[in-house]
Amino acid sequence: MAYMGKMLRVNLTDGSIKTEDTPLDLAKKYVGGRGLAGRILMNEIDPKVDALSPENKLIFASGPLSNTNAPTGGRYMVITKGPLTGGIASSNSGGQWGAFLKKAGYDMIILEGKSPKPVYLSVMEDKVEIRDAAHLWGKRVPETTDTLIAESGEKNAKVACIGPAGEKLVYFASIMNEKHRAAGRTGVGAVMGSKNLKAIVTFGKQKSPIPDEDKFKALVKDKITTIRGNGITGEGLPKFGTKVLDNIINENGLYPSYNFQDVQYDNTYNMSGEALVEKGYLTKNSGCYMCPIACARNVELPNGRKGEGPEYETGWCFGPLLGFDDLNVICDANFLANDLGLDTISAGVTISCAMEMYEKGFIKKEEFEHGPELKFGNTEALMYWLKKMAYRENDLADRMAYGSLRFATERGCPEFSMTAKGQELPAYDPRGVQGMGMSYAVGNRGGDHVRSYLIAPEILGAPEKLDPQATEGKMQWLFIFQNLTSVIDSSGLCLFTSFALSADDYADMLNAATGFDYSTEEWLRCGERIWNQERYFNYQAGIGPETDTLPKRFFDEPAKRGPNKGQVHRLPEMLPEYYQIRGWTAEGIIPDEKLKELEIV
Amino acid sequence: MGMTVKFFATLRAALGVGSVELEHDTPMTVREVLERAEQETGKPIMQELFEDDGSMRIGAMVLVDGKNISHLNGLDTTVQSETLSVFPPAGGG
Ligand code: SF4
Numbered sequence: 001m002a003y004m005g006k007m008l009r010v011n012l013t014d015g016s017i018k019t020e021d022t023p024l025d026l027a028k029k030y031v032g033g034r035g036l037a038g039r040i041l042m043n044e045i046d047p048k049v050d051a052l053s054p055e056n057k058l059i060f061a062s063g064p065l066s067n068t069n070a071p072t073g074g075r076y077m078v079i080t081k082g083p084l085t086g087g088i089a090s091s092n093s094g095g096q097w098g099a100f101l102k103k104a105g106y107d108m109i110i111l112e113g114k115s116p117k118p119v120y121l122s123v124m125e126d127k128v129e130i131r132d133a134a135h136l137w138g139k140r141v142p143e144t145t146d147t148l149i150a151e152s153g154e155k156n157a158k159v160a161c162i163g164p165a166g167e168k169l170v171y172f173a174s175i176m177n178e179k180h181r182a183a184g185r186t187g188v189g190a191v192m193g194s195k196n197l198k199a200i201v202t203f204g205k206q207k208s209p210i211p212d213e214d215k216f217k218a219l220v221k222d223k224i225t226t227i228r229g230n231g232i233t234g235e236g237l238p239k240f241g242t243k244v245l246d247n248i249i250n251e252n253g254l255y256p257s258y259n260f261q262d263v264q265y266d267n268t269y270n271m272s273g274e275a276l277v278e279k280g281y282l283t284k285n286s287g288c289y290m291c292p293i294a295c296a297r298n299v300e301l302p303n304g305r306k307g308e309g310p311e312y313e314t315g316w317c318f319g320p321l322l323g324f325d326d327l328n329v330i331c332d333a334n335f336l337a338n339d340l341g342l343d344t345i346s347a348g349v350t351i352s353c354a355m356e357m358y359e360k361g362f363i364k365k366e367e368f369e370h371g372p373e374l375k376f377g378n379t380e381a382l383m384y385w386l387k388k389m390a391y392r393e394n395d396l397a398d399r400m401a402y403g404s405l406r407f408a409t410e411r412g413c414p415e416f417s418m419t420a421k422g423q424e425l426p427a428y429d430p431r432g433v434q435g436m437g438m439s440y441a442v443g444n445r446g447g448d449h450v451r452s453y454l455i456a457p458e459i460l461g462a463p464e465k466l467d468p469q470a471t472e473g474k475m476q477w478l479f480i481f482q483n484l485t486s487v488i489d490s491s492g493l494c495l496f497t498s499f500a501l502s503a504d505d506y507a508d509m510l511n512a513a514t515g516f517d518y519s520t521e522e523w524l525r526c527g528e529r530i531w532n533q534e535r536y537f538n539y540q541a542g543i544g545p546e547t548d549t550l551p552k553r554f555f556d557e558p559a560k561r562g563p564n565k566g567q568v569h570r571l572p573e574m575l576p577e578y579y580q581i582r583g584w585t586a587e588g589i590i591p592d593e594k595l596k597e598l599e600i601v
Numbered sequence: 602m603g604m605t606v607k608f609f610a611t612l613r614a615a616l617g618v619g620s621v622e623l624e625h626d627t628p629m630t631v632r633e634v635l636e637r638a639e640q641e642t643g644k645p646i647m648q649e650l651f652e653d654d655g656s657m658r659i660g661a662m663v664l665v666d667g668k669n670i671s672h673l674n675g676l677d678t679t680v681q682s683e684t685l686s687v688f689p690p691a692g693g694g
Contacts, residue, residue, distance in 0.1 A: 231690025232660040239611055242693030247609045251686040253667045274613060295693065312693055460692040462659045465671040499660070499692060563667030 002064035002208050002513035003027060004107050008128060010121060012195050013054060013113030017128050022107045028516060029599060031490035031523075033063035034090045035530035037079035037108055041088070042533060044110075047541035051083040051187070052169060052194035054114035060101065060160070060200060061109075063492020064514050067102035067208045067289075069220050071227055072494035074099040074289020076177075082186035083171045084346065084403050085422045085446050087538035089186035092450070092489055093160075094288035097177035097202060100158040104204030115196040120161075122152065125204030133198040138164060140339040141176045144199060154203045161199035162189045163341025165390040169193050170401040172346030172424075173390075176338060180296075180308035181288070184343040186423060186445050187403075211515040219512050223497075223505055224292045230500035232462060237295040237496060238285060242312035243273030245427075252459055252468070253562030254432025256425075257320045258376055259352040260418045260551075263429045263559045265320035271327045273312075279327065293496055299331055307335035310344075313449070316427040317348025322355060323376030333382045340390035346403060349424035351385055352376075353404035354396075356416045362408075367396045421446025421547050430554045432564040433458050435466070435474040438574050439481075442548045444534040450495055452481035462499050471570055475578040483527030490530060529598045532582075532590055536600060545588025548575060602626070605684045606638050612649055612689040616642045631663060632676040634685060649689045660690035 001024070009018045023040075030036040037059040049055040059079040066073055076098030082089025101109070104123045111121075118133040136144050145159040158178060165173035166189030173189030174182045183189075192198075210216045228234045236244055249255045250268040257265040269275060276282050281301060286308075287294030300306045310318065310330055318333045319325050337344045354374045357363050363374065371388065372380040388397035399407050404417040404424060418425045420440040425447035430437025435454040443451045454477060458468040466477065484503055488495055491510055507520040518526075554569040579586060583594045595601045607620040621641045623634065639646050650661045655676075657663075663670045664686040670678050 230660075231658045232692040235689070236610065236660050236691030237693050240691065240693075244610050244691040245693050247686075248662070248688055248691060251607075251609075251664055251667055251688075252669070274609060277614075456692070459662075460660050461657060461662065461669075461671065462692065465657070465669065467672045496693070563664070 001515050002068060002210060003032065004102050004105055004206065004208065006105055007107050008109045008123065009112070010109060010130065011112045012115040012119065012130070012197060015130055017130070027064070029526060030530060030533070031063065031487055031510070031526050032107065033061045033077045033490040033492055034079060034092070035486060035490035035526065037061035037077065038088060038090060038530065038534055038537065040110065041079055041081070042537050045081065047081065047537050049081060051081045051086065051191060054195070056081050056191060058111040058188070058191050058195060059108055062098045062102050062107055063490055065509060066492030067099040068210065068513055069217065069290055070493060070509050070513070071220065071224050072288060072291045072293070072497055073492055074291070075492050075494060076101060077489065078175055078183040078188040080188055080191045081541065082188060082445070083190050084187040085543070087421065087541050087543045088444060088534045089188050090445070090489070091175070091183035091185050091188045093175070093177055093181050093183040094494060095158070095178040095181035096289045097158040097160050097181070098492060099289045100202040100204065102208055103206050104202050105206050109200065111195060111197065114194065118196050118198055120148065120199040120201065121197065123200060123202045124152070124154070125206060136198045137167060140164065141341055142179050142339055145179050148199055148201050152201050152203060157201050157203040159199055159201050162192045163339060163390065165341045166190055166193035168390065168392045168401070170342065170390060170392070171403045172343040172350070174341050174343045176341055180338055182338065182343070185345065185448060189341050210513055212512060216512040219508055223501060223509065226505065227292050227497060227500045232460065232499040233293050233496060237293050240273040240277070241285070241295045241297045243276060243297070243310065243315055245312040246272035246315065247274065248459065249428060252432065253559065253564040254429040255316070255320065256427060256429045258323055259321065259356040259416065260425070260429060260553060261356070262561070263432055263564060264562045265325070267325045268320060271315060271319045271325040271330055275327060281327065281331065288494065291494065295496065301328055301331055303328065305332060305335060307331070307338065309338070310334040313427050314344040314348070317345055317352070318382060321348055321352045322382060324379050326379050329379045329382060333386060336383055336386055340386065342386060342390055345426055346424040347386055347389065349418055350389070350400050350404040350407065351382065353408055353416050353418065354400060357408060357411065357413060360413070360416070362411045362413050363396065369394055415552050418551055418553070419447050420550055421543060423447040428455055429559070430550055430569040431559040431567045433468040434471050434570055434574070435478055437550060437554065437569045438474065438478055438571065438578065441550050441571055441575070442578060444531065444538060450485070452478055452485055453495065454478060454481060456499060463502070469564070469567060471573045475574055475581050478578060479581045482531050483524050486527035486530040487523050529600060532594065532598055533600050536590055536595065539590070548588055602682050604634070604680060604682055606634060607684065607686045609686065609688045610691045612646065612687060616644050616646070618642060628679045628681045630676060631665065631670055631678045631680060631685070634680060646687070650687070658690050660692045662688045
């Protein structure tokens with residue numbers, strides 16, 4: 001049945017630890033991971049609670065295919081109410097941690113309350129305990145990880161932890177596992193910090209029970225062959241990682257620079273994935289648990305610093321978005337953000353927002369105190385202000401630590417915050433890709449590229465090529481991508497498999513692993529249920545359809561150059577159609593009948 | 602007239618050059634440009650981009666001044682002095 005059948009409930013206020021049965025009836029409707037944990041969160045908390053209060057819960061959840069041989073089956077998700085958007089947060093991470101949660105015997109961990117002092121949770125196959133973390137508080141991610149592996153006495157134990165940014169409740173703090181892998185977005189690290197929980201260590205050797213092992217194995221073999229034979233997952237990603245996108249997106253004219261004031265950057269090549277290889281910084285590729293793609297990059301800089309990354313998004317927001325292209329600075333800043341436990345996208349876009357605010361007179365020079373000016377092109381500013389934000393060391397950085405929207409709004413210029421629903425946008429300019437722009441606007445966690453990656457059809461041509469400027473027919477694609485991605489995430493697989501695999505492929509693997517006999521349509525229906533459930537949570541949290549929009553810039557300031565010159569984003573043409581396809585009211589509300597039909601209420 | 606053809610990702614490494622400059626008297630089709638580029642570099646390009654049946658491989662792209670030929674006239678798109686950007690299968694997210 002692929003589920004371990006057990007989950008942990010840990011109350012950090014009173015220190016109690018209980019084992020409960022995984023609700024398999026709900027798992028049949030919500031798959032697992034993001035879907036199932038989202039549903040449990042909705043059942044157990046009032047969506048209006050303060051995200052950083054003890055009343056919020058924090059759930060670490062695997063999917064049914066985590067800890068199986070399915071390609072990329074090692075993922076986990078962190079589900080909670082997030083501080084950045086105020087809505088449902090679900091951050092997905094790779095590496096091995098998710099598989100090891102199940103090897104320890106559990107599908108998920110539900111954390112409640114708030115510990116009176118810093119602690120960490122040790123989840124070993126034979127023993128689960130809450131331990132003192134006084135000696136770890138204030139420590140960065142690598143030191144915390146190494147210390148906890150040593151303390152566990154098991155060199156293969158896996159650690160997910162927060163850095164100083166999570167402890168200081170930075171609204172875009174990440175949770176890092178195995179040092180370099182991030183459940184990055186929506187501020188899940190701040191929720192962990194608010195509970196005084198520094199880390200969770202997992203280890204075990206249990207296998208996930210699969211009803212028909214031989215059948216499952218044969219299917220998996222077949223899917224791996226499909227992944228290896230695909231141009232993107234078999235060639236592009238393994239050779240260059242996600243960073244191969246720099247030139248692609250720049251040449252296609254939707255590579256935001258200078259806080260999205262421009263749609264291309266002149267010297268993109270200098271910091272691109274190709275340059276990383278040509279300069280000899282890339283030492284080797286590596287991959288997550290059971291991954292045949294292995295898109296991760298190990299990098300060593302001329303200064304001797306080593307680490308993983310940068311991924312496409314990070315390279316962009318630590319470089320061209322800020323007006324520079326120095327690969328050394330970009331990589332070093334990436335390592336630093338990981339060590340501090342900061343989400344790179346929100347950190348970079350918040351700094352770019354501050355740079356535009358300074359340029360336009362909304363930040364005074366004195367506010368930098370003795371630090372470097374937040375000025376486009378100033379490479380020295382990046383590392384300095386990342387550190388200041390993580391530790392909230394001066395007044396300016398302390399305000400920036402709430403994210404760009406709150407920061408810019410309190411200074412009267414929200415238009416410089418490149419966010420949707422309060423979360424910073426990733427590296428595709430909506431003026432150059434109409435469907436992807438909609439994906440940000442209506443996304444359940446706002447500015448985000450992994451909830452419905454329409455770049456695949458609109459730019460890369462997978463599974464077929466769509467015109468990025470067309471609006472007709474796009475909302476049907478968005479609907480399908482959102483639903484399918486909900487199922488892929490919830491099953492515990494990596495989204496990158498979807499460049500090669502179809503909805504039928506996922507349905508095959510899920511049926512064989514769980515023993516359910518759902519049609520592909522029924523699995524996609526689970527995705528639709530998950531999507532609506534998340535939106536329903538957000539609505540109850542006070543985030544209504546009025547937030548289904550984008551920063552003004554994309555409607556008022558046409559793209560300055562390139563193939564999309566003169567284009568704006570055409571949201572009003574698409575939004576009514578999207579609501580209609582979803583079966584919502586013209587105002588974007590989910591009607592009661594829809595909630596009943598999907599068995600959400 | 603002159604035009605530039607830029608190569609990226611694995612194609613750049615395989616060809617050993619980042620771009621080629623082509624001189625021509627009359628407008629050419631994208632197909633002719635790519636064939637000329639093959640002659641100039643002495644290395645295969647078309648087979649990296651297209652399936653045997655002539656369709657574009659998933660993740661590959663040819664852009665004319667940033668516009669994908671899939672939304673122009675495909676390999677028959679005529680060009681004069683534009684810049685071509687050529688990507689073998691690549692992608693990510
Ligand atoms: S494709 Fe990349 S991110 Fe996804 S599981 Fe594989 S190595 Fe990890």
